[in-house]
Amino acid sequence: MRTLVRPAQYVALACYILFLGFPLLWLLSASVKSSGELNSLVVNLLPQEWHWENYAEALARQGLVHSAANSAIVALASTALVILIALPASYVLARLKGAIRTAGVGWILVSQVFPVILVILPLFLILRTIGLTDSLVGLTLVHTTYTLPFALWMLQGYVAAIPVELEEAGAMDGGSRLTVLRRIVVPLLAPGVVATAMFSFVSSWNEFFFALVLLQSPENYTLPITLSTFIGGEGKVALGPLAAGSVLAAIPSIVFFSIMQKKLTGGLMAGAVKG
Amino acid sequence: MKSRGVFIAACLTTSTLLLAACGSADAGDDGPVTLKFQALSDQPAAIAATESIVEDWNTANPDVQVEIVPAGWDGVYDKLITQFNGGAAPDVIHYEAASIVSFARDGYLADLTDLMSEERRADIPEGILDSVTVDDQVIAYPTELQSYVVFANRTLLEDAGVEIPTGDTMTWDELREIAQATTEGDVYGLGWGLSSPTAAFMSLAPGFGGSYITGTGEDADVTVGEGEMALPELVHAMAYDDESILPVTLTQSGSEAIASFYAGQTAMTVQGSYQAANIAKDAPKDLDWVALPPLAGPEGPQQAANPQTLSVNIDSEHVEESAEFIEFFTQTEHLAALNEADALIPATTSAQEALTEKLGDENGWSTILASGQNFTAAPYLFADSYAQWKDTVATPAYQRYLAQETDETELADQLTSGWDEITQ
Numbered sequence: 001m002r003t004l005v006r007p008a009q010y011v012a013l014a015c016y017i018l019f020l021g022f023p024l025l026w027l028l029s030a031s032v033k034s035s036g037e038l039n040s041l042v043v044n045l046l047p048q049e050w051h052w053e054n055y056a057e058a059l060a061r062q063g064l065v066h067s068a069a070n071s072a073i074v075a076l077a078s079t080a081l082v083i084l085i086a087l088p089a090s091y092v093l094a095r096l097k098g099a100i101r102t103a104g105v106g107w108i109l110v111s112q113v114f115p116v117i118l119v120i121l122p123l124f125l126i127l128r129t130i131g132l133t134d135s136l137v138g139l140t141l142v143h144t145t146y147t148l149p150f151a152l153w154m155l156q157g158y159v160a161a162i163p164v165e166l167e168e169a170g171a172m173d174g175g176s177r178l179t180v181l182r183r184i185v186v187p188l189l190a191p192g193v194v195a196t197a198m199f200s201f202v203s204s205w206n207e208f209f210f211a212l213v214l215l216q217s218p219e220n221y222t223l224p225i226t227l228s229t230f231i232g233g234e235g236k237v238a239l240g241p242l243a244a245g246s247v248l249a250a251i252p253s254i255v256f257f258s259i260m261q262k263k264l265t266g267g268l269m270a271g272a273v274k275g
Numbered sequence: 276m277k278s279r280g281v282f283i284a285a286c287l288t289t290s291t292l293l294l295a296a297c298g299s300a301d302a303g304d305d306g307p308v309t310l311k312f313q314a315l316s317d318q319p320a321a322i323a324a325t326e327s328i329v330e331d332w333n334t335a336n337p338d339v340q341v342e343i344v345p346a347g348w349d350g351v352y353d354k355l356i357t358q359f360n361g362g363a364a365p366d367v368i369h370y371e372a373a374s375i376v377s378f379a380r381d382g383y384l385a386d387l388t389d390l391m392s393e394e395r396r397a398d399i400p401e402g403i404l405d406s407v408t409v410d411d412q413v414i415a416y417p418t419e420l421q422s423y424v425v426f427a428n429r430t431l432l433e434d435a436g437v438e439i440p441t442g443d444t445m446t447w448d449e450l451r452e453i454a455q456a457t458t459e460g461d462v463y464g465l466g467w468g469l470s471s472p473t474a475a476f477m478s479l480a481p482g483f484g485g486s487y488i489t490g491t492g493e494d495a496d497v498t499v500g501e502g503e504m505a506l507p508e509l510v511h512a513m514a515y516d517d518e519s520i521l522p523v524t525l526t527q528s529g530s531e532a533i534a535s536f537y538a539g540q541t542a543m544t545v546q547g548s549y550q551a552a553n554i555a556k557d558a559p560k561d562l563d564w565v566a567l568p569p570l571a572g573p574e575g576p577q578q579a580a581n582p583q584t585l586s587v588n589i590d591s592e593h594v595e596e597s598a599e600f601i602e603f604f605t606q607t608e609h610l611a612a613l614n615e616a617d618a619l620i621p622a623t624t625s626a627q628e629a630l631t632e633k634l635g636d637e638n639g640w641s642t643i644l645a646s647g648q649n650f651t652a653a654p655y656l657f658a659d660s661y662a663q664w665k666d667t668v669a670t671p672a673y674q675r676y677l678a679q680e681t682d683e684t685e686l687a688d689q690l691t692s693g694w695d696e697i698t699q
Binding site: 133213236 | 558
């Protein structure tokens with residue numbers, strides 16, 4: 001009986017991976033099918049014939065690569081800003097007691113209540129007044145503002161999980177407040193920072209509505225906006241090129257994740273040693 | 276406390292720098308006028324056609340340059356409403372009649388009545404012009420339309436001993452008879468993607484004398500009588516009495532239902548006319564297909580028009596120049612080129628004729644283009660609560676009816692009482 005447990009675990013794991021990976025496999029498959037095959041009743045995971053033109057068409061349309069670069073700039077900048085602000089703020093939020101913390105938590109919760117459609121108009125008017133509509137800088141600030149509350153909430157949970165006793169021990173060993181933060185808290189917080197950065201990056205990378213409304217010039221379009229132009233009126237969808245474009249759009253995200261994944265693992269180990 | 280002060284100072288410095296860097300770059304009054312034209316063309320050929328027209332305009336009009344701002348259909352309503360409210364809408368706006376009527380009522384669109392040339396007005400069929408006329412004001416130029424067309428598998432029809440209909444129109448009874456005759460074994464006579472049936476039923480109702488909506492704006496009301504119920508009842512009878520409609524297609528979109536037509540599972544399919552181009556491109560090589568004549572009910576072959584349009588932002592500083600550009604854009608050769616690229620029906624008679632002359636019978640074009648003269652005004656365009664009624668009342672009610680969860684009486688009751696509830 002016991003010998004069956006390990007194979008069963010592998011089978012379960014394989015099923016889970018297949019379950020998670022199937023949409024991506026299907027996307028890859030659709031990206032190399034002809035429109036005739038995509039509109040056929042015959043369902044094949046592997047295409048009958050490989051149709052690479054979808055990638056050429058996706059790349060040729062509406063500056064997909066330029067849009068990807070814009071998305072990367074906005075996503076990386078807003079991630080950096082979110083981390084920069086959330087890191088000290090989350091420490092304060094987790095460690096302090098009293099009115100400031102209560103106000104901070106209240107602000108986080110309230111900020112999550114409003115639907116995007118409700119805030120877009122005042123936001124548009126404010127940004128227009130300061131000349132930041134149709135600007136990647138403006139979109140970065142909006143993404144930062146929109147992501148910050150949840151990132152803050154996420155990161156303060158990681159801070160709260162670090163025992164205060166570790167900081168007290170560091171202080172008793174003669175470390176200043178800054179030294180304790182730098183040498184004890186920050187390394188232990190690294191996995192949380194990485195996870196929060198990943199969340200922020202994905203939020204910004206995939207964000208559609210703010211970009212749709214705020215950006216007017218094609219040269220400023222982000223990837224979701226450009227991909228949405230593959231869906232036309234009257235129910236027309238360029239399915240093959242859309243799938244190809246989506247595959248290309250996923251690559252930077254996958255690269256970012258693979259880099260951050262290593263940091264995440266490294267951070268976890270660092271925390272384990274010090275703990 | 277000290278760090279808080281540093282943070283505030285940093286924020287203020289950053290804001291100042293951003294303001295300095297991103298301040299308005301508007302030039303002075305000198306130089307050519309630049310019109311922003313938000314275009315929704317989505318097909319590569321249509322994008323190229325649009326760019327070509329704009330390029331021609333820019334070459335011919337150095338003092339009024341047009342800049343294309345490409346946008347997608349997805350979310351464009353929200354984008355426009357924000358732009359209008361924020362005072363940042365483009366000068367020339369491409370959209371569909373069903374959505375711009377509310378913008379016109381809210382005062383966002385310029386009155387083009389006096390700016391549209393007599394030549395253009397005479398060239399646009401009355402029913403199509405009515406679809407862009409709000410309170411006696413022309414609020415847009417119509418450009419492209421689609422009609423509902425029956426595409427048939429000629430081999431399956433001939434194998435069933437059916438004579439392929441010819442002539443200017445065919446009746447719904449003929450469609451039903453052909454569907455019955457071709458239903459045999461695994462083959463169904465008709466496939467019709469009716470997962471969102473409201474648009475099709477509303478568009479085709481005029482052929483049965485149905486209008487659904489009476490009145491306009493807030494005073495509009497829904498009436499569901501024989502003319503309105505005729506088509507849903509016919510579809511229901513074909514699906515469940517004749518069993519000549521492939522059942523799964525009733526829950527599919529039009530694009531999804533076309534797969535069973537390609538596979539020879541259905542002898543005919545009702546689709547948007549633009550699908551002719553897709554069928555020509557994607558259908559199996561051995562599929563011998565044909566576009567059947569426009570469907571006519573007891574009242575004729577009319578279909579409600581919901582054209583794509585070009586309108587002008589009322590807050591534009593260059594309304595007249597924008598209208599002149601649209602006049603140029605809607606010239607016969609331009610509309611013909613654009614509609615050929617988009618596989619749609621031009622909104623002007625001259626462009627329809629030009630396209631018919633150019634394309635002939637290829638891929639059913641002559642049949643499809645002929646239906647361009649059968650468009651009639653769509654009363655639903657002018658009812659304020661239509662969009663809400665369509666999504667929350669009509670579509671679910673039709674879906675329940677086509678799934679046999681309700682009967683005709685309940686459907687009619689749900690359609691009218693649902694309207695009353697949302698307009699109370």
